[in-house]
Amino acid sequence: MVDPIVIIGAGQAGAALASRLRALGYAGPLVMVGEESALPYQRPPLSKKYMSRELEFARLLIRPPGWYEDQRIDIRLDVTATALSPTERTITFGDGSVLRYAKLALTTGARPRRLPTEAGGDLSGVFTIRTVADADAIAPLLEPGKRLLVIGGGYIGLEGAAVAAAKGLAVTIIEVADRILQRVAAPVTADYFRALHRKHGVVIRESAALDHLAGEAGRLTGARLKDGTHLPADLAIVGIGIIPNDDLAHAAGLAVNNGILIDGSCRTSAPDVYAAGDCARFQWRGISTRLEAVQNAIDQAEHAAAAMMGAEDDYDPAPWFWSDQYDVKLQIAGLNRGYADCVMRPGKREQSASVWYYREDRLIAVDAMNDALAYGIGKKMLEAGRSISRSAIADPSTDLRLFLSGT
Amino acid sequence: MPKVTWILHDGRQISAEVAAGHNLMEAAVANSVPDVIGECGGCLSCATCHVYVDAAWYEKTGRPGDMENEMLEITSAERTPMSRLSCQIKASEELDGLILHVPDI
Incomplete structure (x- = not known):
């Protein structure tokens, strides 16, 4: 019997990789393994319209349930890969x-960084948002008057x-850096979102370092x-970054460094x-790069699928990202790392603006x-290598x- | 449930009943309509769910909103007066029988 192509990780990247392998004509056995019990789903809505209960879970599925059988993908859920042997394959x-x-394809994703136990990270009422189980745990607790x-x-x-402020909770954000979005956006973008949140009654405390979360009876x-x-609180959401799931690869002796190291062909x-x-x-x-984005999950996975089928060109992404907060849609084209300066351009509508x-x-x-329009044109220009x-x-x-x- | 038909660029047709309130990008993905991708999940950030509404249906589906109108500037396939992003069209009884043409991308 022919050995299968195996995909470890049934998220956005795993699903895209499987789909592209079939689209490219791979007709052999294909196994996809996921740790969660759910079929591959979109994670971005978890902290947005799924948590607010505007979308039910079935609408997050990347592919309909019957698709995997149609495509002869042997999908195994609730299964953890514990060891990889590259020599035994x-x-x-x-x-x-x-x-x-x-x-083998490793599309193992990432997990949220948590607060250590001694800092109160294991207290009941403390959440991260990464999986549908996380969002399901927190959503029913978002009741008016509670302090988040x-x-x-x-x-x-x-x-x-x-989401919580819109549901009537009293929300405080603490950020250890001197401003919100310090790692990912320019001060003018941070100013825009600070003002937006304050308008909705959210308290933002910057340069505020957490010592620990306090609790009673756990x-x-x-x-x-x-x-x-x-700061008294009934609930806490910890959003302090994600850690790539490279442990399986690391234990198997693969080169890793805050992420599984790959070449331009995703090898x-x-x-x-x-x-x-x-x-x-x-x-x-x-520059050594790791992207936390749906765009990269899909495009890089499709590139890996092509490489598995013999393609040799290097992955050259055109990153894009988005966020929804209240009635504001933020769309980001490109990657601003190493920027020297930026220009703020007012938009044509209320609350519309762009930062270049x-x-x-x-x-x-x-x-x-x-x-x-600013997003779309910026994206087109960047894709064309123009300015x-x-x-x-x-x-x-x-x-x-x-x-x-x-x- | 309203019935929607996608006509692919090679002439192939896919028809499905779509729950009222669901948008036609998610309906296309759920029914494996090729070339309607919906990378951003329907939040107006990717323009990969571009369709041409059949001329007979255009008035019923309505005109694109401001943000959608701007995103239509960057579709892969050529924009026409019938262009819409299908994530912004919601299925309803009034759209029973709707025909969407899928561009060649």
Whole structure:
């Protein structure tokens, strides 16, 4: 019997990889293994419309349930891969069973960073938002009048805060850095979202270092900050980053460094073992890069599938991201790391604006708030390797659509 | 439930009943309609669920909103006066029989 291609990780990347293998004509056996009990689903709505109960779970599924059988994908859920042997070409599972692979893809994703036990991280009432189980646990507790503490002013925390504030909770966000979105956006973008949250009654405390979460009888009662402040709370959402799931690869002797190291063809250091998505680290434009994004999960997984089928070109992503908070849609094109400066451009509608990031004279990223035209044009320009000058962006009379010709 | 038909660029047709209130991007994905991708899950950030509404149905589906109108600037296939992002069209009894043409991407 022919050994299967095995995909470890049944999230956005795993589903995209399986789908692309079939689309490229791979007709052999295909096994996909997931730790969660659910079929592959979209995670971004978990902290948005799923947590607010505007969308039911069935609508998050990436593919309908019958698709896996139609595509002859042997999907195994609630199964943990415990060991990988690149020399034997085998995967061992939690129940002790062993599966030989012809090729292997690691799309293991990432897990939320948690607060340590001694800092109160295990108290009842403290949540992270990564899985549907996480969102299901917190959603029924979002009742008007309750006090929610959000630890970490990144996108996941801001989204959780927005859902809770809209449901009438009293929300406080604490951020250890001197401003929210410090790692991911420019000060002007942070200013925009700070003002938005304050307008909705959310308290934002920046430069606020958590000492520990306090509890009684194992239940969260509040937080103690390093400066001695006590903040009472009924619930807490911890949004302090994610950790790539590279442990299986690391234990198997694959090269890892805060992510499974892959080359431009998504190959790991072990023969016939590939990786893609949140768990993978690669060289992009000369810089070691790991992207936490649906775009990358899909595009890199599709690239890995093509590489498994013999393609040899290097993965060259065009990153894009989004966030929804209240009635504001943030769309991000490009990656702003290493930017020198940025230009704020007001939009045509209320609350619409865009922030254009430059390194030297090149446009490298755009944050667009309720301004899909700025996002769309920024994305097109970046994909075409083109730029728009700072002065043209700064001039509100510039018609951005003129730049679309030739892209 | 309203019935929706997608006509692919090669002439193939896929028809399905869609629960009222569900958007036609998710309906397309649920029915494995090729070339309607919906990477962003229907939040107006990717323009990969672009369709051409059949001319007879255009008025009933309504016109694109501001953000959708802007996103239509960056579709892979050419924009026409019938272009919509299908994540922004919700199934309803009034749209029973709706025909959408899927672009070649």
